[in-house]
Amino acid sequence: DGGITQSPKYLFRKEGQNVTLSCEQNLNHDAMYWYRQDPGQGLRLIYYSQIVNDFQKGDIAEGYSVSREKKESFPLTVTSAQKNPTAFYLCASMGRMNTEAFFGQGTRLTVV
């Protein structure tokens, strides 16, 4: 089945550590996105990529980094510079027609 897969579903991080969230899609979509979700704030765009080896900052990119070495993969690294990383992270992909975004099941990151 075609879809978008995020892993892990739950992730715990100690303060000061970097962690990487995985996002893989087999929909042959060009564009991929990372959103952060906090209660009452909706989804805020962290980074997005419309083509391999290129990506753009979203509204809240500080403390995060991404790479897009393959069309299918768009991993997100939450660095120690991110002051409040505890949140639900959602990855999405979309084709060139912009007619529908597909979402992964999310990763819940907790700093302990």
Place this chain on the structure above:
Amino acid sequence: AQSVTQLDSQVPVFEEAPVELRCNYSSSVSVYLFWYVQYPNQGLQLLLKYLSGSTLVESINGFEAEFNKSQTSFHLRKPSVHISDTAEYFCAVSPPTYNQGGKLIFGQGTELSVKP
């Protein structure tokens, strides 16, 4: 730049009652409009979308939304809700052209709580 405002953060309603979730958007260019639904601890699922044509769009589970260009609104309605409709609903817009960034811009979400 585009923005989306969902006017109600929480909507409690009794089962079998009608419901309306309100969404207004701001954009200097034409946009595509979407409603997504999210169940607890899950990703978002597309509920319905407006791309062009008829301003009234429907989903397979009884929801409908109407695009009103003059009021820049895309309100979601259902004539009779079920317990299973309890979820968070997000309104979103995106530019119709991929080269304009293709980003989905979301509202803050509306929690629909259906009570027996």
